[in-house]
Amino acid sequence: MKKEVIVVKKLTKYYKRKVKKEDSFWKHLIKRDYEVVKALKEIDLSISEGEIVGYVGLNGAGKSTTIKLLTGILHPDSGSIEVFGMNPFKHRQRIVARIGVMFGQRSHLLWDLPLIHSLDLLKKIYNIPDNIYQESIELAKKYLGIGDLLKIPVRTMSLGQRIRGEFTAIMLHQPEILFLDEPTIGLDVITKNEIKKLLHYLNEEKGCTIFLTTHDLRDIEKICKRVVVLDEGRIILDDQVNNLLNKVESQFLSVTFADMRVPESLLQFEGIEVLSKDKNVARIKYDRKYYTIESLLKKLMTNYNIEGFYLEQPDLEEIILNLYKSRRNKVVV
Ligand SMILES: Nc1ncnc2c1ncn2[C@@H]1O[C@H](COP(=O)(O)OP(=O)(O)O)[C@@H](O)[C@H]1O
Ligand SMILES: [Mg+2]
Incomplete structure:
Protein backbone atom coordinates (compact mmCIF):
# COMPACT_ATOMS: atom_id res chain seq x y z
CA MET A 1 0.00 0.00 0.00
CA ASN A 246 -19.42 1.43 -13.07
CA LYS A 247 -22.04 1.53 -10.36
CA VAL A 248 -24.50 3.43 -12.52
CA GLU A 249 -27.65 1.31 -12.77
CA SER A 250 -28.93 2.38 -16.14
CA GLN A 251 -27.12 3.35 -19.26
CA PHE A 252 -28.16 4.91 -22.55
CA LEU A 253 -27.76 3.54 -26.05
CA SER A 254 -28.86 4.88 -29.40
CA VAL A 255 -29.59 2.23 -32.03
CA THR A 256 -30.03 2.78 -35.75
CA PHE A 257 -32.14 0.11 -37.41
CA ALA A 258 -31.62 -0.89 -41.01
CA ASP A 259 -35.40 -0.80 -41.59
CA MET A 260 -37.07 2.52 -42.09
CA ARG A 261 -38.59 2.65 -38.62
CA VAL A 262 -37.99 1.47 -35.09
CA PRO A 263 -39.69 -1.91 -34.63
CA GLU A 264 -42.67 -1.88 -32.23
CA SER A 265 -41.60 -5.14 -30.61
CA LEU A 266 -38.61 -3.37 -29.07
CA LEU A 267 -40.96 -2.00 -26.42
CA GLN A 268 -41.64 -5.53 -25.16
CA PHE A 269 -38.02 -6.19 -24.14
CA GLU A 270 -37.55 -6.62 -20.43
CA GLY A 271 -35.05 -4.21 -18.84
CA ILE A 272 -35.30 -1.77 -21.72
CA GLU A 273 -37.08 1.53 -21.92
CA VAL A 274 -37.40 3.27 -25.27
CA LEU A 275 -36.97 6.94 -24.45
CA SER A 276 -37.45 8.36 -27.92
CA LYS A 277 -37.90 7.30 -31.50
CA ASP A 278 -36.93 9.27 -34.54
CA LYS A 279 -37.51 7.46 -37.83
CA ASN A 280 -35.16 4.46 -37.60
CA VAL A 281 -33.21 5.61 -34.53
CA ALA A 282 -34.23 4.69 -30.99
CA ARG A 283 -32.70 6.02 -27.79
CA ILE A 284 -32.83 3.27 -25.23
CA LYS A 285 -32.27 3.22 -21.51
CA TYR A 286 -31.21 -0.21 -20.31
CA ASP A 287 -30.86 -1.65 -16.87
CA ARG A 288 -27.38 -2.95 -16.11
CA LYS A 289 -28.82 -5.63 -13.85
CA TYR A 290 -30.31 -7.22 -16.96
CA TYR A 291 -27.70 -6.53 -19.58
CA THR A 292 -24.10 -5.82 -20.25
CA ILE A 293 -23.58 -3.75 -23.37
CA GLU A 294 -22.36 -6.91 -25.13
CA SER A 295 -25.38 -9.03 -24.17
CA LEU A 296 -27.78 -6.26 -25.15
CA LEU A 297 -26.21 -5.75 -28.55
CA LYS A 298 -26.17 -9.49 -29.14
CA LYS A 299 -29.86 -9.70 -28.32
CA LEU A 300 -30.71 -6.77 -30.57
CA MET A 301 -28.64 -8.12 -33.42
CA THR A 302 -30.23 -11.57 -33.29
CA ASN A 303 -33.69 -10.01 -33.44
CA TYR A 304 -33.20 -7.07 -35.77
CA ASN A 305 -31.20 -5.77 -38.62
CA ILE A 306 -29.02 -3.11 -37.04
CA GLU A 307 -27.08 -0.50 -38.91
CA GLY A 308 -25.22 1.15 -36.06
CA PHE A 309 -25.21 2.13 -32.42
CA TYR A 310 -23.87 4.78 -30.09
CA LEU A 311 -23.25 4.16 -26.41
CA GLU A 312 -23.55 7.24 -24.19
CA GLN A 313 -20.93 7.32 -21.49
CA PRO A 314 -22.32 7.62 -17.97
CA ASP A 315 -21.89 11.06 -16.59
CA LEU A 316 -20.28 11.83 -13.24
CA GLU A 317 -22.12 15.13 -13.12
CA GLU A 318 -25.45 13.38 -13.22
CA ILE A 319 -24.46 10.90 -10.51
CA ILE A 320 -23.41 13.65 -8.13
CA LEU A 321 -26.37 15.89 -8.90
CA ASN A 322 -28.68 12.97 -8.08
CA LEU A 323 -26.84 12.50 -4.83
CA TYR A 324 -27.37 16.15 -3.86
CA LYS A 325 -31.03 15.89 -4.83
CA SER A 326 -31.67 12.77 -2.77
CA ARG A 327 -29.98 14.39 0.25
CA ARG A 328 -32.03 17.55 -0.11
CA ASN A 329 -35.19 15.43 -0.13
CA LYS A 330 -34.22 13.55 3.02
CA VAL A 331 -32.76 16.31 5.14
CA VAL A 332 -35.36 18.27 7.01
CA VAL A 333 -34.17 21.86 7.04
N1 LIG B 1 -13.56 34.09 7.31
C1 LIG B 1 -14.81 33.63 7.44
N2 LIG B 1 -15.65 34.11 8.38
C2 LIG B 1 -16.90 33.65 8.52
N3 LIG B 1 -17.42 32.67 7.77
C3 LIG B 1 -16.64 32.12 6.81
C4 LIG B 1 -15.29 32.58 6.59
N4 LIG B 1 -14.76 31.87 5.56
C5 LIG B 1 -15.72 31.02 5.16
N5 LIG B 1 -16.85 31.16 5.91
C6 LIG B 1 -18.10 30.37 5.79
O1 LIG B 1 -17.76 29.00 5.92
C7 LIG B 1 -18.49 28.20 4.97
C8 LIG B 1 -17.51 27.46 4.07
O2 LIG B 1 -16.80 28.41 3.27
P1 LIG B 1 -15.69 27.98 2.21
O3 LIG B 1 -14.74 27.03 2.82
O4 LIG B 1 -15.14 29.23 1.65
O5 LIG B 1 -16.58 27.21 1.11
P2 LIG B 1 -16.26 26.87 -0.41
O6 LIG B 1 -14.81 27.09 -0.65
O7 LIG B 1 -16.69 25.43 -0.56
O8 LIG B 1 -17.13 27.76 -1.23
C9 LIG B 1 -19.41 29.17 4.26
O9 LIG B 1 -20.66 29.15 4.90
C10 LIG B 1 -18.72 30.50 4.41
O10 LIG B 1 -19.67 31.55 4.39
MG1 LIG C 1 -13.91 28.31 -2.07
Whole structure:
Protein backbone atom coordinates (compact mmCIF):
# COMPACT_ATOMS: atom_id res chain seq x y z
CA MET A 1 0.00 0.00 0.00
CA LYS A 2 1.13 3.52 -0.76
CA LYS A 3 2.22 5.93 1.90
CA GLU A 4 -0.48 8.23 3.22
CA VAL A 5 0.58 11.86 2.81
CA ILE A 6 -2.57 13.47 4.22
CA VAL A 7 -4.51 12.06 7.16
CA VAL A 8 -7.46 13.97 8.56
CA LYS A 9 -9.55 12.74 11.47
CA LYS A 10 -12.80 14.23 12.74
CA LEU A 11 -11.78 17.64 11.50
CA THR A 12 -14.14 20.39 12.59
CA LYS A 13 -13.93 24.10 11.87
CA TYR A 14 -16.21 26.88 13.06
CA TYR A 15 -16.19 30.52 12.05
CA LYS A 16 -17.68 33.24 14.13
CA ARG A 17 -19.51 35.71 11.99
CA LYS A 18 -20.49 39.12 13.33
CA VAL A 19 -24.20 39.70 13.20
CA LYS A 20 -25.54 43.21 12.81
CA LYS A 21 -28.10 43.82 15.51
CA GLU A 22 -30.72 46.48 15.25
CA ASP A 23 -29.97 49.37 17.51
CA SER A 24 -31.98 49.04 20.63
CA PHE A 25 -31.97 50.13 24.19
CA TRP A 26 -31.13 46.54 25.24
CA LYS A 27 -28.23 46.16 22.79
CA HIS A 28 -25.53 46.41 25.44
CA LEU A 29 -27.22 43.66 27.48
CA ILE A 30 -27.06 41.07 24.70
CA LYS A 31 -23.70 39.38 24.89
CA ARG A 32 -23.67 37.36 21.70
CA ASP A 33 -23.40 39.57 18.69
CA TYR A 34 -22.04 36.84 16.43
CA GLU A 35 -23.28 33.62 14.94
CA VAL A 36 -21.31 30.43 14.57
CA VAL A 37 -20.90 29.01 11.08
CA LYS A 38 -20.04 25.31 11.10
CA ALA A 39 -17.85 25.18 8.02
CA LEU A 40 -16.56 21.61 8.49
CA LYS A 41 -18.16 18.89 10.57
CA GLU A 42 -16.04 15.91 11.64
CA ILE A 43 -14.37 15.22 8.35
CA ASP A 44 -12.33 12.04 7.87
CA LEU A 45 -10.07 11.88 4.85
CA SER A 46 -6.86 10.14 3.94
CA ILE A 47 -4.91 10.61 0.75
CA SER A 48 -2.06 8.46 -0.45
CA GLU A 49 1.04 9.49 -2.31
CA GLY A 50 0.36 9.83 -6.04
CA GLU A 51 -3.40 10.25 -5.89
CA ILE A 52 -5.32 12.91 -7.85
CA VAL A 53 -8.30 13.79 -5.72
CA GLY A 54 -11.13 16.07 -6.77
CA TYR A 55 -12.82 17.79 -3.86
CA VAL A 56 -16.26 18.82 -5.02
CA GLY A 57 -18.93 20.91 -3.40
CA LEU A 58 -21.34 23.74 -3.99
CA ASN A 59 -20.36 27.28 -3.01
CA GLY A 60 -19.99 27.49 0.76
CA ALA A 61 -19.59 23.72 1.19
CA GLY A 62 -16.24 24.15 2.97
CA LYS A 63 -13.71 23.43 0.23
CA SER A 64 -11.47 26.46 0.68
CA THR A 65 -11.62 26.06 4.46
CA THR A 66 -10.32 22.51 4.06
CA ILE A 67 -7.37 23.67 1.95
CA LYS A 68 -6.56 26.44 4.43
CA LEU A 69 -6.52 23.88 7.24
CA LEU A 70 -4.44 21.36 5.27
CA THR A 71 -1.86 24.01 4.43
CA GLY A 72 -1.64 25.39 7.97
CA ILE A 73 -3.22 28.78 7.26
CA LEU A 74 -6.07 28.01 9.69
CA HIS A 75 -6.16 26.08 12.92
CA PRO A 76 -8.87 23.41 13.45
CA ASP A 77 -11.40 23.68 16.27
CA SER A 78 -11.21 19.95 16.84
CA GLY A 79 -9.90 16.84 15.17
CA SER A 80 -6.46 16.24 13.74
CA ILE A 81 -4.55 16.84 10.50
CA GLU A 82 -1.29 15.29 9.42
CA VAL A 83 0.53 16.25 6.24
CA PHE A 84 3.70 14.19 5.72
CA GLY A 85 3.07 13.06 9.33
CA MET A 86 3.29 16.63 10.63
CA ASN A 87 0.77 19.08 12.00
CA PRO A 88 0.54 21.74 9.27
CA PHE A 89 -0.26 24.57 11.67
CA LYS A 90 2.76 23.85 13.87
CA HIS A 91 5.20 22.91 11.13
CA ARG A 92 4.06 25.32 8.47
CA GLN A 93 7.56 26.25 7.23
CA ARG A 94 8.69 22.64 6.84
CA ILE A 95 5.53 21.70 4.99
CA VAL A 96 5.43 24.76 2.74
CA ALA A 97 8.78 23.76 1.25
CA ARG A 98 7.25 20.49 0.08
CA ILE A 99 3.88 21.67 -1.24
CA GLY A 100 2.48 24.05 -3.83
CA VAL A 101 -0.72 25.97 -3.12
CA MET A 102 -2.94 27.90 -5.45
CA PHE A 103 -5.98 29.94 -4.46
CA GLY A 104 -7.93 31.41 -7.37
CA GLN A 105 -7.95 34.96 -6.03
CA ARG A 106 -4.50 35.20 -4.47
CA SER A 107 -1.45 35.66 -6.63
CA HIS A 108 2.15 34.54 -6.20
CA LEU A 109 3.25 36.98 -8.86
CA LEU A 110 4.47 40.56 -8.77
CA TRP A 111 1.82 42.51 -10.57
CA ASP A 112 3.89 45.21 -12.31
CA LEU A 113 6.93 43.15 -13.24
CA PRO A 114 7.55 40.64 -16.02
CA LEU A 115 6.75 37.06 -15.03
CA ILE A 116 10.40 35.98 -15.09
CA HIS A 117 11.19 38.39 -12.21
CA SER A 118 8.63 36.70 -9.97
CA LEU A 119 9.95 33.28 -10.90
CA ASP A 120 13.55 34.32 -10.19
CA LEU A 121 12.49 35.73 -6.83
CA LEU A 122 10.67 32.52 -5.91
CA LYS A 123 13.79 30.58 -6.85
CA LYS A 124 15.70 32.58 -4.25
CA ILE A 125 13.00 32.41 -1.57
CA TYR A 126 12.61 28.65 -1.90
CA ASN A 127 16.31 28.08 -2.48
CA ILE A 128 15.55 26.09 -5.60
CA PRO A 129 18.60 24.41 -7.16
CA ASP A 130 19.45 25.60 -10.70
CA ASN A 131 18.73 22.25 -12.36
CA ILE A 132 15.28 21.89 -10.76
CA TYR A 133 14.43 25.48 -11.64
CA GLN A 134 15.49 25.05 -15.26
CA GLU A 135 13.61 21.78 -15.59
CA SER A 136 10.42 23.38 -14.19
CA ILE A 137 10.68 26.34 -16.55
CA GLU A 138 11.14 23.96 -19.48
CA LEU A 139 8.09 21.96 -18.37
CA ALA A 140 6.02 25.14 -18.11
CA LYS A 141 7.21 26.19 -21.57
CA LYS A 142 6.29 22.81 -23.00
CA TYR A 143 2.91 22.32 -21.29
CA LEU A 144 1.72 25.88 -20.72
CA GLY A 145 3.52 27.75 -23.48
CA ILE A 146 4.93 30.34 -21.04
CA GLY A 147 7.95 31.02 -23.28
CA ASP A 148 6.22 34.07 -24.75
CA LEU A 149 4.94 35.26 -21.38
CA LEU A 150 8.19 35.47 -19.41
CA LYS A 151 8.93 39.05 -20.35
CA ILE A 152 5.38 40.37 -20.05
CA PRO A 153 4.22 42.25 -16.93
CA VAL A 154 1.65 40.17 -15.07
CA ARG A 155 -0.88 43.01 -14.91
CA THR A 156 -1.16 43.05 -18.71
CA MET A 157 -1.91 39.33 -18.95
CA SER A 158 -5.28 37.73 -19.69
CA LEU A 159 -6.73 35.45 -17.01
CA GLY A 160 -5.59 32.36 -18.89
CA GLN A 161 -2.05 33.74 -19.22
CA ARG A 162 -1.90 34.72 -15.56
CA ILE A 163 -3.05 31.28 -14.44
CA ARG A 164 -0.33 29.75 -16.61
CA GLY A 165 2.11 31.98 -14.72
CA GLU A 166 0.62 31.01 -11.35
CA PHE A 167 0.95 27.32 -12.19
CA THR A 168 4.57 27.83 -13.12
CA ALA A 169 5.16 29.63 -9.82
CA ILE A 170 3.69 26.91 -7.63
CA MET A 171 5.45 24.02 -9.37
CA LEU A 172 8.90 25.64 -9.60
CA HIS A 173 10.26 23.75 -6.58
CA GLN A 174 8.62 20.51 -7.77
CA PRO A 175 6.38 20.02 -4.76
CA GLU A 176 5.27 16.62 -3.49
CA ILE A 177 1.67 17.78 -3.08
CA LEU A 178 -0.25 20.41 -5.05
CA PHE A 179 -3.26 22.01 -3.38
CA LEU A 180 -5.36 23.80 -5.99
CA ASP A 181 -8.43 25.76 -5.00
CA GLU A 182 -10.76 26.12 -8.00
CA PRO A 183 -7.84 26.24 -10.45
CA THR A 184 -9.96 26.05 -13.57
CA ILE A 185 -12.55 28.68 -12.70
CA GLY A 186 -13.26 30.98 -15.63
CA LEU A 187 -10.70 29.35 -17.92
CA ASP A 188 -11.21 28.50 -21.57
CA VAL A 189 -11.13 24.89 -22.73
CA ILE A 190 -7.65 25.15 -24.25
CA THR A 191 -6.06 26.41 -21.04
CA LYS A 192 -7.99 23.81 -19.04
CA ASN A 193 -6.69 21.11 -21.32
CA GLU A 194 -3.08 22.29 -20.99
CA ILE A 195 -3.41 22.32 -17.22
CA LYS A 196 -4.88 18.84 -17.25
CA LYS A 197 -1.92 17.54 -19.27
CA LEU A 198 0.60 19.24 -16.99
CA LEU A 199 -1.08 17.83 -13.88
CA HIS A 200 -1.09 14.34 -15.35
CA TYR A 201 2.59 14.69 -16.24
CA LEU A 202 3.52 15.87 -12.73
CA ASN A 203 1.46 13.09 -11.24
CA GLU A 204 2.76 10.27 -13.41
CA GLU A 205 6.38 11.29 -13.90
CA LYS A 206 7.10 13.14 -10.65
CA GLY A 207 4.75 11.23 -8.34
CA CYS A 208 3.08 14.48 -7.32
CA THR A 209 -0.09 14.09 -5.24
CA ILE A 210 -2.82 16.48 -6.33
CA PHE A 211 -5.74 17.78 -4.30
CA LEU A 212 -7.99 20.11 -6.21
CA THR A 213 -11.32 21.69 -5.43
CA THR A 214 -13.94 22.62 -7.93
CA HIS A 215 -17.64 23.21 -8.21
CA ASP A 216 -17.49 22.18 -11.86
CA LEU A 217 -18.03 18.45 -12.01
CA ARG A 218 -16.89 18.15 -15.61
CA ASP A 219 -13.32 18.97 -14.56
CA ILE A 220 -13.23 16.13 -12.08
CA GLU A 221 -14.03 13.45 -14.59
CA LYS A 222 -11.26 14.66 -16.88
CA ILE A 223 -8.54 15.28 -14.33
CA CYS A 224 -9.13 13.20 -11.20
CA LYS A 225 -9.04 9.53 -10.34
CA ARG A 226 -10.88 9.89 -7.05
CA VAL A 227 -13.72 12.17 -6.08
CA VAL A 228 -14.70 13.38 -2.62
CA VAL A 229 -17.98 15.24 -2.37
CA LEU A 230 -18.49 17.77 0.38
CA ASP A 231 -21.95 19.03 1.21
CA GLU A 232 -22.59 21.59 3.93
CA GLY A 233 -19.38 20.70 5.71
CA ARG A 234 -19.76 16.93 5.57
CA ILE A 235 -18.25 14.36 3.23
CA ILE A 236 -21.13 12.58 1.54
CA LEU A 237 -19.20 10.57 -1.03
CA ASP A 238 -15.62 9.34 -1.39
CA ASP A 239 -14.87 6.94 -4.22
CA GLN A 240 -12.80 6.25 -7.31
CA VAL A 241 -14.30 7.92 -10.38
CA ASN A 242 -14.24 4.59 -12.28
CA ASN A 243 -16.09 2.81 -9.49
CA LEU A 244 -18.80 5.42 -9.52
CA LEU A 245 -19.25 5.24 -13.25
CA ASN A 246 -19.42 1.43 -13.07
CA LYS A 247 -22.04 1.53 -10.36
CA VAL A 248 -24.50 3.43 -12.52
CA GLU A 249 -27.65 1.31 -12.77
CA SER A 250 -28.93 2.38 -16.14
CA GLN A 251 -27.12 3.35 -19.26
CA PHE A 252 -28.16 4.91 -22.55
CA LEU A 253 -27.76 3.54 -26.05
CA SER A 254 -28.86 4.88 -29.40
CA VAL A 255 -29.59 2.23 -32.03
CA THR A 256 -30.03 2.78 -35.75
CA PHE A 257 -32.14 0.11 -37.41
CA ALA A 258 -31.62 -0.89 -41.01
CA ASP A 259 -35.40 -0.80 -41.59
CA MET A 260 -37.07 2.52 -42.09
CA ARG A 261 -38.59 2.65 -38.62
CA VAL A 262 -37.99 1.47 -35.09
CA PRO A 263 -39.69 -1.91 -34.63
CA GLU A 264 -42.67 -1.88 -32.23
CA SER A 265 -41.60 -5.14 -30.61
CA LEU A 266 -38.61 -3.37 -29.07
CA LEU A 267 -40.96 -2.00 -26.42
CA GLN A 268 -41.64 -5.53 -25.16
CA PHE A 269 -38.02 -6.19 -24.14
CA GLU A 270 -37.55 -6.62 -20.43
CA GLY A 271 -35.05 -4.21 -18.84
CA ILE A 272 -35.30 -1.77 -21.72
CA GLU A 273 -37.08 1.53 -21.92
CA VAL A 274 -37.40 3.27 -25.27
CA LEU A 275 -36.97 6.94 -24.45
CA SER A 276 -37.45 8.36 -27.92
CA LYS A 277 -37.90 7.30 -31.50
CA ASP A 278 -36.93 9.27 -34.54
CA LYS A 279 -37.51 7.46 -37.83
CA ASN A 280 -35.16 4.46 -37.60
CA VAL A 281 -33.21 5.61 -34.53
CA ALA A 282 -34.23 4.69 -30.99
CA ARG A 283 -32.70 6.02 -27.79
CA ILE A 284 -32.83 3.27 -25.23
CA LYS A 285 -32.27 3.22 -21.51
CA TYR A 286 -31.21 -0.21 -20.31
CA ASP A 287 -30.86 -1.65 -16.87
CA ARG A 288 -27.38 -2.95 -16.11
CA LYS A 289 -28.82 -5.63 -13.85
CA TYR A 290 -30.31 -7.22 -16.96
CA TYR A 291 -27.70 -6.53 -19.58
CA THR A 292 -24.10 -5.82 -20.25
CA ILE A 293 -23.58 -3.75 -23.37
CA GLU A 294 -22.36 -6.91 -25.13
CA SER A 295 -25.38 -9.03 -24.17
CA LEU A 296 -27.78 -6.26 -25.15
CA LEU A 297 -26.21 -5.75 -28.55
CA LYS A 298 -26.17 -9.49 -29.14
CA LYS A 299 -29.86 -9.70 -28.32
CA LEU A 300 -30.71 -6.77 -30.57
CA MET A 301 -28.64 -8.12 -33.42
CA THR A 302 -30.23 -11.57 -33.29
CA ASN A 303 -33.69 -10.01 -33.44
CA TYR A 304 -33.20 -7.07 -35.77
CA ASN A 305 -31.20 -5.77 -38.62
CA ILE A 306 -29.02 -3.11 -37.04
CA GLU A 307 -27.08 -0.50 -38.91
CA GLY A 308 -25.22 1.15 -36.06
CA PHE A 309 -25.21 2.13 -32.42
CA TYR A 310 -23.87 4.78 -30.09
CA LEU A 311 -23.25 4.16 -26.41
CA GLU A 312 -23.55 7.24 -24.19
CA GLN A 313 -20.93 7.32 -21.49
CA PRO A 314 -22.32 7.62 -17.97
CA ASP A 315 -21.89 11.06 -16.59
CA LEU A 316 -20.28 11.83 -13.24
CA GLU A 317 -22.12 15.13 -13.12
CA GLU A 318 -25.45 13.38 -13.22
CA ILE A 319 -24.46 10.90 -10.51
CA ILE A 320 -23.41 13.65 -8.13
CA LEU A 321 -26.37 15.89 -8.90
CA ASN A 322 -28.68 12.97 -8.08
CA LEU A 323 -26.84 12.50 -4.83
CA TYR A 324 -27.37 16.15 -3.86
CA LYS A 325 -31.03 15.89 -4.83
CA SER A 326 -31.67 12.77 -2.77
CA ARG A 327 -29.98 14.39 0.25
CA ARG A 328 -32.03 17.55 -0.11
CA ASN A 329 -35.19 15.43 -0.13
CA LYS A 330 -34.22 13.55 3.02
CA VAL A 331 -32.76 16.31 5.14
CA VAL A 332 -35.36 18.27 7.01
CA VAL A 333 -34.17 21.86 7.04
N1 LIG B 1 -13.56 34.09 7.31
C1 LIG B 1 -14.81 33.63 7.44
N2 LIG B 1 -15.65 34.11 8.38
C2 LIG B 1 -16.90 33.65 8.52
N3 LIG B 1 -17.42 32.67 7.77
C3 LIG B 1 -16.64 32.12 6.81
C4 LIG B 1 -15.29 32.58 6.59
N4 LIG B 1 -14.76 31.87 5.56
C5 LIG B 1 -15.72 31.02 5.16
N5 LIG B 1 -16.85 31.16 5.91
C6 LIG B 1 -18.10 30.37 5.79
O1 LIG B 1 -17.76 29.00 5.92
C7 LIG B 1 -18.49 28.20 4.97
C8 LIG B 1 -17.51 27.46 4.07
O2 LIG B 1 -16.80 28.41 3.27
P1 LIG B 1 -15.69 27.98 2.21
O3 LIG B 1 -14.74 27.03 2.82
O4 LIG B 1 -15.14 29.23 1.65
O5 LIG B 1 -16.58 27.21 1.11
P2 LIG B 1 -16.26 26.87 -0.41
O6 LIG B 1 -14.81 27.09 -0.65
O7 LIG B 1 -16.69 25.43 -0.56
O8 LIG B 1 -17.13 27.76 -1.23
C9 LIG B 1 -19.41 29.17 4.26
O9 LIG B 1 -20.66 29.15 4.90
C10 LIG B 1 -18.72 30.50 4.41
O10 LIG B 1 -19.67 31.55 4.39
MG1 LIG C 1 -13.91 28.31 -2.07
